[in-house]
Amino acid sequence: MALVVQKYGGTSIGSVERVRAVAERVVETQKKGNKVVVVLSAMSGETDKLINLAYQIAKYPKERELDMLMSTGEQVSIALLSMAIHELGYEARSMTGHQARILTNSEHTKAKILAIENKYIVKELDKGKVVIIAGFQGIDDRGEITTLGRGGSDLSGVALAASLKADICEIYTDVEGVFTADPNIVPEATKIPTISYDEMLELAGLGAKVLQTRSVEFAKRYGVTIHVRSSFSNEEGTLVTGEDEKMEGVLVRGVTCSKNEAKITILKVPDKPGIAAKIFSKISQANIMVDMIVQNISEKGITDISFTVPKIESARAMEVIKSVADELGIKDIKIDDKIAKLSAVGLGMRSHTGIASKMFSALADVGINILMISTSEIAISCAIDAKFSELGVRILHEVFELGQGKETLLA
Amino acid sequence: MALVVQKYGGTSIGSVERVRAVAERVVETQKKGNKVVVVLSAMSGETDKLINLAYQIAKYPKERELDMLMSTGEQVSIALLSMAIHELGYEARSMTGHQARILTNSEHTKAKILAIENKYIVKELDKGKVVIIAGFQGIDDRGEITTLGRGGSDLSGVALAASLKADICEIYTDVEGVFTADPNIVPEATKIPTISYDEMLELAGLGAKVLQTRSVEFAKRYGVTIHVRSSFSNEEGTLVTGEDEKMEGVLVRGVTCSKNEAKITILKVPDKPGIAAKIFSKISQANIMVDMIVQNISEKGITDISFTVPKIESARAMEVIKSVADELGIKDIKIDDKIAKLSAVGLGMRSHTGIASKMFSALADVGINILMISTSEIAISCAIDAKFSELGVRILHEVFELGQGKETLLA
Numbered sequence: 001m002a003l004v005v006q007k008y009g010g011t012s013i014g015s016v017e018r019v020r021a022v023a024e025r026v027v028e029t030q031k032k033g034n035k036v037v038v039v040l041s042a043m044s045g046e047t048d049k050l051i052n053l054a055y056q057i058a059k060y061p062k063e064r065e066l067d068m069l070m071s072t073g074e075q076v077s078i079a080l081l082s083m084a085i086h087e088l089g090y091e092a093r094s095m096t097g098h099q100a101r102i103l104t105n106s107e108h109t110k111a112k113i114l115a116i117e118n119k120y121i122v123k124e125l126d127k128g129k130v131v132i133i134a135g136f137q138g139i140d141d142r143g144e145i146t147t148l149g150r151g152g153s154d155l156s157g158v159a160l161a162a163s164l165k166a167d168i169c170e171i172y173t174d175v176e177g178v179f180t181a182d183p184n185i186v187p188e189a190t191k192i193p194t195i196s197y198d199e200m201l202e203l204a205g206l207g208a209k210v211l212q213t214r215s216v217e218f219a220k221r222y223g224v225t226i227h228v229r230s231s232f233s234n235e236e237g238t239l240v241t242g243e244d245e246k247m248e249g250v251l252v253r254g255v256t257c258s259k260n261e262a263k264i265t266i267l268k269v270p271d272k273p274g275i276a277a278k279i280f281s282k283i284s285q286a287n288i289m290v291d292m293i294v295q296n297i298s299e300k301g302i303t304d305i306s307f308t309v310p311k312i313e314s315a316r317a318m319e320v321i322k323s324v325a326d327e328l329g330i331k332d333i334k335i336d337d338k339i340a341k342l343s344a345v346g347l348g349m350r351s352h353t354g355i356a357s358k359m360f361s362a363l364a365d366v367g368i369n370i371l372m373i374s375t376s377e378i379a380i381s382c383a384i385d386a387k388f389s390e391l392g393v394r395i396l397h398e399v400f401e402l403g404q405g406k407e408t409l410l411a
Numbered sequence: 412m413a414l415v416v417q418k419y420g421g422t423s424i425g426s427v428e429r430v431r432a433v434a435e436r437v438v439e440t441q442k443k444g445n446k447v448v449v450v451l452s453a454m455s456g457e458t459d460k461l462i463n464l465a466y467q468i469a470k471y472p473k474e475r476e477l478d479m480l481m482s483t484g485e486q487v488s489i490a491l492l493s494m495a496i497h498e499l500g501y502e503a504r505s506m507t508g509h510q511a512r513i514l515t516n517s518e519h520t521k522a523k524i525l526a527i528e529n530k531y532i533v534k535e536l537d538k539g540k541v542v543i544i545a546g547f548q549g550i551d552d553r554g555e556i557t558t559l560g561r562g563g564s565d566l567s568g569v570a571l572a573a574s575l576k577a578d579i580c581e582i583y584t585d586v587e588g589v590f591t592a593d594p595n596i597v598p599e600a601t602k603i604p605t606i607s608y609d610e611m612l613e614l615a616g617l618g619a620k621v622l623q624t625r626s627v628e629f630a631k632r633y634g635v636t637i638h639v640r641s642s643f644s645n646e647e648g649t650l651v652t653g654e655d656e657k658m659e660g661v662l663v664r665g666v667t668c669s670k671n672e673a674k675i676t677i678l679k680v681p682d683k684p685g686i687a688a689k690i691f692s693k694i695s696q697a698n699i700m701v702d703m704i705v706q707n708i709s710e711k712g713i714t715d716i717s718f719t720v721p722k723i724e725s726a727r728a729m730e731v732i733k734s735v736a737d738e739l740g741i742k743d744i745k746i747d748d749k750i751a752k753l754s755a756v757g758l759g760m761r762s763h764t765g766i767a768s769k770m771f772s773a774l775a776d777v778g779i780n781i782l783m784i785s786t787s788e789i790a791i792s793c794a795i796d797a798k799f800s801e802l803g804v805r806i807l808h809e810v811f812e813l814g815q816g817k818e819t820l821l822a
Contacts, residue, residue, distance in 0.1 A: 016467045050487065056427045058494040065497070068505050069490035072483035076461065079480035083469040086476070094479050098509070099554055143510055 002167040003035045003125075007135060007157030010044035011174040012231035013077055022172075022231060023084035026130055030090065035125045037160055039135040040081060041153040042073025063108035067137075067147045071097070074134035074153070082132050092130040095121070097137035097145070102156065104138035104146045111138060111146035113155065116163040133160065151212030158215045162222035169219070170227045171211065177228050177237035178203065178210050180402035181255045185390045188403035192253060193236070196243045199253045202345040202379040216240065243347065251348035251355055252400035257389045261291060262314035262337035263371065265306040266321065270329050271298040276305060278328055279321065286320045288313045291341075292372040292383055306372065308383060311337055339371060340389035343381040344396055356380050362399040368392055413578040414446045414536075418546060418568030421455035422585040423642035424488055433583075433642060434495035437541055441501065446536045448575060450546040450568040451492060453484025474519035478548070478558045482508070485545035485564070493543050503541040506532070508548035508556070513567065515549035515557045522549060522557035524566065527574040544571065562623030569626045573633035580635050582622065583642035588649030589614065589621050591813035592666045596801050599814035603664060604647070607654045610664045613756040613790040627651065654758060662759035662766055663811040668800045672702060673725035673748035674782065676717040677732065681740050682709040687716060689739055690732065697731045699724045702752075703783040703794055717783065719794060722748055750782060751800035754792040755807055767791050773810040779803055 006026065013019050022038075030036045041047075050069050054061040061069075078094035085092035101117035124131045135153025138146050148155050154171055161169035178200065181189040195203075197220035204213045210228055219226050219240065229237025269275055276295065283290055293307040309317045314335060321333055342363075349355050356373075359380055363370060368391065372383040384392055397403060417437065424430050433449075441447045452458075461480050465472040472480075489505035496503035512528035535542045546564025549557050559566050565582055572580035589611065592600040606614075608631035615624045621639055630637050630651065640648025680686055687706065694701055704718040720728045725746060732744055753774075760766050767784075770791055774781060779802065783794040795803055808814060 016464065019468060053427065053487075053491060054494055057430060057491055058498040061494045062497050065490045065493045065505060068493070068507075069487060072486045075483045075486075076464075076480060079476045080464060080468055082476045082479070083465055083472045086473050087469040094476060096479075096556075145507075 001033050001035065003037070003164055004029055005037045005039060005157055005161040005164065005166045005169045006172060007039040007153060007169065008041065008172045008231055009153065009174070010041045010046070012172045013040060013081065014044035016080075018231075019077075019080050019084050023081060023088055025231065026081075026085060026092075027088050027090050030130055036130045037121065037125070037164060037166070038081065038130060038132045039153060039157040039160060040074055040077040040132065041135050042070075043077055046073040046076070064144065067108045067145050070147050071134070071137040071145050074136050078132045078134050085130055085132075090130065091128060092132055093124045094132045094134075095124075096134050097156075098139045098143070100131075100133045100160075102133075102138035102159070104140055104148070106140040106142070106144060106146065108144075108146055110149040111140070113138060113148065113159045116159060118160075118163045121160075121164065149214075151215065154212050154215035155218060158219045158222075158224050158226065161224045162218065166224070168227055169224050170229060171215075172229060172231035173210065174230065174232065175210060175228075176230045176233065176235055178240070179254070181393050181397045182257075185257075185393050186255075186397045186403070189397065190402065192238050194239045194241060194247070195253055196247050196347055197240060198243070198378055199247075199345050199347055200240045202343065202376065203254050203256055211240070247347050248351055249348060250346055251352055252344045252346040252396075252402065254345050255393050255396040255400065255402065256343050256345070257393050258341045258343075259339075259386055259389065260311050261308040261339060261341055261383070262311045262335055263306055263308050263339045263383060264314065264317060264321070265304055265334045265336070266330055267304050267332040267334065268302045269305055271301050271303040275328055278324070279305070279330075280307075282320050282324050283309070283317055286316060288317050288320070292374040292381070294372045308339070308341070308372065338386040339383050340386040340392070341381050341383055342389065342392040342396065343379050344400060345379045347378050349378050349380070358399060359396060362395050363392060366391060366395055368395075412444050412446065414448070414575055415440055416448045416450060416568055416572040416575065416577045416580045417583060418450040418564060418580065419452065419583045419642055420564065420585070421452045421457070423583045424451060424492065425455035427491075429642075430488075430491050430495050434492060434499055436642065437492075437496060437503075438499050438501050441541055447541045448532065448536070448571055448577070449492065449541060449543045450564060450571060451485055451488040451543065452546050452564040453481075454488055457484040457487070475555065478519045478556050481558055482545070482548040482556050485547050489543045489545050496541055496543075501541065502539060503543055504535045505543045505545075506535075507545050508567075509550045509554070511542075511544045511571075513544075513549035513570070515551055515559070517551040517553070517555060517557065519555075519557055521560040522551070524549060524559070524570045527570060529571075529574045532571075532575065560625075562626065565623050565626035566629060569630045569633075569635050569637065572635045573629065577635070579638055580630070581638045581640060582626075583640060584621065585641065585643065586621060586639075587641045587644065587646055588639050589651070590665070592804050592808045593668075596668075596804050597666075597808045597814075600808065601813065603649050605650045605652060605658070606664055607658050607758055608651060609654070609789055610658075610756050610758055611651045613754070613787065614665050614667050622651065659758045659762055661757055662763055663755045663757040663807075663813065665756055666804050666807040666811065666813065667754050667756070668804050669752045669754075670750075670797055670800065671722050672719040672750060672752055672794070673722045673746055674717055674719050674750045674794060675725065675728060675732070676715055676745045676747070677741055678715050678743040678745065679713045680716055682712050682714040686739055689735070690716065690741075691718075693731050693735050694720070694728055697727060699728050699731070703785040703792070705783045719750070719752070719783065749797040750794050751797040751803070752792050752794055753800065753803040753807065754790050755811060756790045758789050760789050760791070769810060770807060773806050774803060777802060777806055779806075 104111035135156035515522035546567035
């Protein structure tokens with residue numbers, strides 16, 4: 001008998017029919033002899049509807065009250081699923097974040113889970129009930145309702161799996177799993193059967209929308225195996241799990257592209273020691289993350305510095321730089337938000353060379369100019385003109401032989 | 412400085428604009444130097460929408476899960492109103508039934524309030540905050556979410572007023588107050604400035620929809636003065652309060668008509684001692700309330716017995732009688748659900764005679780046949796053919812001089 005945590009996203013329970021379908025899947029899982037804990041998001045569209053109401057009423061709704069408001073979405077879901085399971089003749093028990101004792105800090109709208117007092121859940125499981133827990137929400141030590149931020153329900157699922165030492169945490173969504181590239185861009189993209197936490201982190205952080213970074217980090221820390229799969233089919237999805245030796249055999253696991261960054265270029269900066277440091281310490285003080293940095297070769301004692309920041313923080317970054325422009329002798333700043341960050345990710349890069357040069361020449365061959373480069377142990381990223389992003393993904397997917405049937409062709 | 416409890420119903424907060432209007436009224440009340448506790452219903456239509464979802468999913472949704480589901484409606488309301496008050500620059504704090512410590516028994520969907528641990532509310536009031544509490548809901552001793560049944564938010568308001576020893580409990584609704592008759596039937600009906608608990612109970616129980624019987628009973632027991640008024644105007648409404656001497660001076664406070672009963676007639680019952688007792692004890696054992704009873708004069712040792720029961724229980728009552736028909740020699744039973752119960756209510760009846768005869772002859776004058784009669788200390792009710800109900804109300808309203816301007820005419 002296994003303990004299975006199943007998390008269903010908003011589209012998976014987006015209608016009465018979908019709630020019924022999920023109930024059947026849950027019951028099937030239990031009938032196979034498993035204990036089942038279900039974690040639910042709000043029905044699709046509900047959270048946005050609530051947030052929309054809030055912003056109609058207040059320009060800056062208080063975060064405590066936003067949490068009070070938003071947490072109702074998941075509460076509706078758990079009650080409905082519990083009813084649907086009863087209707088099938090099985091026992092279920094819904095629990096709010098408060099009742100499930102998901103304890104968080106007090107940072108409303110982006111709270112962190114501190115602990116889960118799981119004895120109430122275990123008690124109900126031991127009675128043979130399916131336990132259905134509201135995702136995305138918790139309580140702080142004063143009994144205040146908190147929420148965990150976007151993607152918080154995934155995190156609830158993984159945290160519950162960790163706390164209950166579940167055998168698996170199934171994350172149900174509307175896609176079949178994690179793919180070698182976005183299938184909307186690359187029709188030949190294949191489902192990845194198994195991926196390591198670190199690869200998934202690079203892919204998640206680099207624009208793949210399937211799993212939130214925080215959930216994967218949490219899963220990695222506590223060794224929770226995640227199974228990302230579709231609630232609309234019975235196909236196996238993608239296992240996100242710890243590394244094994246076989247994994248390093250794959251050079252590139254997937255290719256992804258993000259358009260969430262903007263490139264800022266500071267022109268004609270005096271090329272003196274400490275100038276770059278001053279600029280970046282100011283930006284860092286403003287809590288803005290700089291990703292890629294390029295400094296041109298100096299000519300006549302002046303140089304250009306380019307770097308990327310998250311697009312949503314680019315306006316603020318510009319303000320910060322302008323506020324110190326005079327002091328640092330900065331005269332001209334340019335911003336380019338039409339860039340994309342193209343990445344190849346794979347554990348094999350640790351032990352194999354040549355990936356970067358293969359990537360650069362493949363892009364060069366089709367005339368894509370590389371604006372900036374950054375690398376990690378298991379990923380290589382290039383900033384390119386955004387208009388080439390789909391082309392870039394397709395080229396890399398092809399050159400690293402990730403497509404359907406490629407294995408067969410190579411054999 | 413007074414402590415004011417304000418309860419707003421669903422139509423009073425039925426839209427973003429209405430929530431803003433309520434926020435302004437609450438702030439005005441606080442600016443006058445009062446401490447304010449607000450109790451809210453769900454936005455109009457929301458509870459029905461949730462219940463509808465539940466019944467799409469399950470034929471008999473589990474009551475615990477219905478409470479889990481329905482309680483979200485009020486939680487949305489309190490968050491939104493709190494935001495709207497913040498937006499006006501004032502401090503507010505929303506509280507679920509759980510956070511406000513409204514403790515109930517465990518009878519889901521119809522729980523009874525056992526106690527309110529009001530220290531958390533008092534603490535926030537003392538900080539100068541408006542406290543906004545979700546009506547209709549509470550928790551039991553295991554932390555389960557409960558709801559109080561239809562009209563439960565009124566009850567929450569009155570119970571909080573009692574617990575906090577509030578100076579007044581204002582119940583805001585979409586009508587101006589309690590009227591001498593339904594203004595839709597009698598255009599000359601006037602707003603009653605002050606009414607006693609007992610009169611209100613007779614009127615509420617007899618079909619006036621403004622206040623739920625349970626709330627008035629609670630208010631009477633704890634001496635809470637209720638002010639029923641409209642959230643759409645600044646007019647004074649109706650005070651529901653304890654009796655004073657002046658009140659007995661009014662013979663008839665109001666006239667009402669209910670169509671919630673059905674008349675059952677058992678024909679040709681042997682007129683022997685104990686037969687009627689047997690019939691009514693069977694009905695009572697089935698937990699069905701019998702209201703009015705008439706037994707015809709016996710002819711040749713047989714008689715007819717007629718009585719009224721709540722319409723929704725009439726089918727069950729018929730079954731009960733049929734099950735003992737043979738034993739009691741009952742051969743023929745008739746049911747008539749096209750009857751109405753017309754009532755006149757007033758404290759003055761205690762000390763004045765002649766009300767009943769005035770009522771009967773007024774009805775006779777326009778040809779309305781009285782089928783049955785029941786009386787209490789402060790009310791007289793007649794069962795009549797339902798088609799005469801509006802006419803009956805108008806006639807009684809006129810004969811007891813309850814119309815606008817009547818007082819002036821009599822002076």
